[in-house]
Amino acid sequence: QQPVQSPQAVILREGEDAVINCSSSKALYSVHWYRQKHGEAPVFLMILLKGGEQKGHEKISASFNEKKQQSSLYLTASQLSYSGTYFCGTVSGGSYIPTFGRGTSLIVHP
């Protein structure tokens, strides 16, 4: 079953922060995060394995709460280059294939 991402869209000014949430109805083994710019391939940002860990990637970090079956992506001091659609891909037990949400569109203005 497809994870639910919220919000659907975010509009920011440079330097502002954003949080993108990803929720699943299934018990999760891991969560992938990707960013896709218009007309381009999705780019891998990070993967979080169950254990409630938090990972960082430059000014982008994420957390994984396996009890709540949720993950959140944190973008701090956003840059113009952060604009794009962010997808979470959830992996449930028995399969290593990520199921992707519908995406969150992030627009960063100067």
Added chain:
Amino acid sequence: DAGVTQSPTHLIKTRGQQVTLRCSPKSGHDTVSWYQQALGQGPQFIFQYYEEEERQRGNFPDRFSGHQFPNYSSELNVNALLLGDSALYLCASSASGGQIGGYTFGSGTRLTVV
């Protein structure tokens, strides 16, 4: 280091025809997955190939079939095309099931069925 290469980039086919899409994985990757992405949607899993075998399959009809070659490259075949098959088809490669380094996606093949 070349990433994932897909060909062709764009394709227009007539309803009922057959199409073959091709993918070369990133160097060092042994697993290839195919996804269909409709406009404004997330990628939907079609199937995954590992060691030249279909390892897992998503909820797609048998009209969708694939193949993986000994050099890890892969093909996606779609028979009896429907208008609803129009989408961006993404190939993603990974190592070790993608649970460490995630998936590396190609730029996709835009298929239009008329």
